[in-house]
Amino acid sequence: MSTNNEIEKLRESEERYRTMIEMACDAIFVVDAESGSVCEVNQSGLIMTGLAIEEIVGRPVWELFPEDERDRGRELFDTAVREERGRRTSMHFVRPDGGRVTLDVTTALMRLSGRKIVVQVCRDATERDEFERQQARLSQYYERLLDSLPVGLGIRAAINATPKIEFENQTLKRMFDTAACKGSGITWDACRADMDEQPRIAITDDGSYAEERRLANGQTFLYTISYVRDLLDQWCEVTIVQDFTRRRQLEDDLEQVNRTLEARVQERTRELEEKQTQLAQAEKMASLGSLVAGVAHEINTPLGALTSNNDLFIRAIVRLKKLLDTSEVTSDAAMKERFDRILDSIDEVTSVNKTAGERIKNIVNSLRSFARLDRSEKDRVDIRDGLESTLTLVSHELKNRVEVVRRYGDIPPINCFPNQINQVFMNLLVNASHAIKDKGVITIRTALEGGWVVVEISDTGSGIPKDVLPKIFDPGFTTKGSGVGTGLGLSIVHQIIQDHGGKILVTSKPGEGTTFRIELPAR
Amino acid sequence: MTASSNTDAGRSGTIVIVDDEEMVLTSLRSFLTLETDYEVQSFLSAKEALQYIGANDIDVVMSDYLMPEMDGISFLAEVKKIRPEVPRIILTGYADKENAIKAINDVGLFQYIEKPWDNDDLLIILRNGMEKQRLMKKLQQKIEEINRAYGELEGLHKEIVKTFV
Known part of the structure; x- marks a missing residue:
């Protein structure tokens, strides 16, 4: 029974094995290891080769491959027998319809009931190959994509x-x-x-x-x-x-351009501010000019009448005196004495009147020459005349308080805008006068020094503190407190001197005084 | 100036003065009356002065520059049209010398005097003006005499020709 049972078991096992082989998708050939001829083939093997079972069984297994692959088929088989272990390789195969396909061929040596057999499993690798090619193409595609x-x-x-x-x-x-x-x-x-x-x-x-x-x-x-x-x-x-080299370069360039632009804008702004100051100044001078013209006319007319009348008095008194000398009226000494006293006092006041008239006339003339109404264009002038006109106009600031020392050296007439240069003198003289708190001296020096006409205005005033000195020519800088000065005076002075191609220098010692030195080209 | 100079021949004549300020006219009139024998005709209005000049014989005209109705330059230009031989003087308190000089050239002024004026200068200028006027008159007279003599000569010439031909 036991034998029967074993036989039965064996039979069942073989049945299962056979069924598995038959059911397998892969073509399976069982080959005799000694002869190399096929002993068994499954259904898939028949389909793959397109041959009948009689055509396969008994044939050397390598003859199933096309002629150009037979040597490799033989070698595969021999290797499997020799090495007694599985080996896998790709082989070409020609399908019954003539199509050439790739097979994955696995061979393995087995022992079955003491008999050596080689099992050769062939799997159609066409799809897998195609898939792999696709994969490779895809991979290449992605690589190209990334490269691009x-x-x-x-x-x-x-x-x-x-x-x-x-x-x-x-x-x-x-x-x-x-x-x-x-x-x-x-x-x-x-x-x-x-x-x-x-x-x-x-x-x-x-x-x-x-x-x-x-x-x-x-x-x-x-x-x-x-x-x-x-x-x-x-x-x-x-x-x-x-x-980023180019971009960084561009950004750097842009930054540079921006900086340059900004600097240029600042420069232009400063220039505009200067021009504005100049314009304001020019306007001031122009309105001062027309004001002075009006004032001069208004003053000169009554002044003309006054001086003429005073002159008439003087002449009349002369005549009167002559008349009286020959007249009987003054033969009486006492009477003559009384007449003389009256006439002398008239003489005295008419002489004062004459001096007063002269002075008014001088002031008006100074005012006119200061504004240089008759010469608003460039002209060759002796700037000492300008200094004198200006001194006349600021004399009320200086009177009895500031002594003016003139140390005028010989200078040639220079080409300049006289009204602007006078404006400079005016500013410097007024500043000097303000710097002198109580009593002091303003020294004005002129000289010709190597092609430059030099004017120095020195005062014995309070001086300018060191920290303030570099700022005094800046527009808007003032120490006089709001409402007293515009802070434009010295910046205008600086501008005017610069416009004339000259230089202005300042030296100052607090407590001792200040000297402004103007150098103008003598040409 | 001495009293004896009153008899100076150069100190007689008619002068027309125009200024919109009465005080100037008074001063000038008083002074000239004291110092000269000129007949002074003063006007506050340039137009009235023109009427007078048109109707009377005058020797010198002097005018202010800035006046409301008609300025001194226009006025003197008118005078030049009526009596070109009369010396024209402008007396101005206006400070714009450039314009004044331009005006002087335009109108052909004899003199330009600035206010406040100097009376001595004024006297000299007026006397020179009068002298010029007198000489001009004399010149005119001579020209007329020459013309007359020429006319006579012409007549004589004709008669001679008539006689001999």
């Missing part, structure tokens, strides 16, 4: 001591394929070493971070680094590199 990117792309394996470069696209290679980089051995993943400054780092919204790397050779790269998991679920570092 305008940015460099590099992938390194997860961060460890020596990260391995897994991929770099063509753009990235080209970027660092320059003579400069090669010369200094710079590569994209090691370029940090050659940086001449700290990278500018910015963390972006999506968690990647960007940094700008500037090489000593001037090249600038923007690195954007992010992390992704690779096919093996390992972290790797994806670096996108953009050449």
Whole structure:
């Protein structure tokens, strides 16, 4: 029974085995290891070869392959027998319809009931090959795609001591394929070493971070680094590199242009402010000019009448005296005495009147010559005349308080705008007078020094503090308190002297006084 | 000036003075009356002065520059039209010398005097003006005499020709 049972079991086992072989999708050939001829073939084998079972069984297994593959088939079989272990290879095969396909052929030596057999399993690999080709094409496509990117792309394996470069696209290679980089051995993943400054780092919204790397050779790269998991679920570092050299250069240029522009704007603003000051000054002078013209006319008419009348008095008294000398009225000594007293007192006052008239006339003339109404254009003048006119006008400031010492050296007439130069003298003289708190001296010196007409106005006033000295020619700077000065006086002085091609220098000692030195080209 | 100079021939004649300020006219009139024998005709209005000049024989005219109705330059230009031989003087308190000089050239002034004026200068200028006027008159007279003589000569010439031909 037991034998029967065993036989039964064996039979069942063989049945299962046979069914499995029959059911298999792969073509399976059972080959006698000694002869190499096929003993058994399953259904798939018949379909694959397109032959009847009688046509297969008994034939050497390698003869199933096309002629050009038979040697390899034979070798495959021999190897399987010799090495007693499985081996897999790809073989060409011609299907019954004439189509050539690739087979994955696996051969293995087995022992079955003491008998050596070789099992050869053939699987149609066409689809798999096609899939692999597709995969390869896809992979190439992606690579081309990445190569075509305008940015460099590099992938390194997860961060460890020596990260391995897994991929770099063509753009990235080209970027660092320059003579400069090669010369200094710079590569994209090691370029940090050659940086001449700290990278500018910015963390972006999506968690990647960007940094700008500037090489000593001037090249600038923007690195954007992010992390992704690779096919093996390992972290790797994806670096996108953009050449920022040109852009950085442009930005730098732009910055430079901006700075230049800003400087130019400031310059223009300053010029405009100066022009404005000048204009305001010119307007002031013009209105002063017409004012002076009006005042001169208004004063001169009654003054003319007064001086003429006074002159008439003087002449009349002379005649009267002559008449009286020959008249009988004055033969009486007492009477003559009384007449003389009256006439003498009239003489006295008419002489005072004459002096007073002269003085009014001088003031009006000074005013006129100060404003130079008759000469608002460039003219050759002796600036000592201007100094004198101006002194007449500021005499009320100086009277009994400030002594004016004139040390006029010989100077030639110079080409200038006399009214502007007088304005300068006016400002300097008034300032000097204000600097003298109680009593003091203003010394005016003129000289010709090597092609320059020099005018020095010195005072014995309070002087200018050292920290203030550099600012005194700035427009709007004043020490006189709001409402007293405009702060424009000295800036106008400076401007006028500059316009005349001259220089103005100031030296001052607090407590001792100040000297303004004007140098004008004598030409 | 001495009393004897009153008889000076150069100190007689008619002078017309125009100024919109009465005080100037009074001063000038008084002074000239004291010092000269000129007949002084003074006017506050240039137009009235023109009427007088048109109707009377005068020797010198002197005018202010700035006047409301008609300025001194326009006035003297009118005088030049009526009596070109009369010396024209402007007396001004106006300070714009450039304009004044331009005006002088335009109107052909004899003299330009600034206010306040000097009486001695004024006397000399007026006397020179009068002298010029007198000489001009004399010249005119001579020209007329020459013309008359020429006319006579012409007549004589004709008669001679008539007689001999």
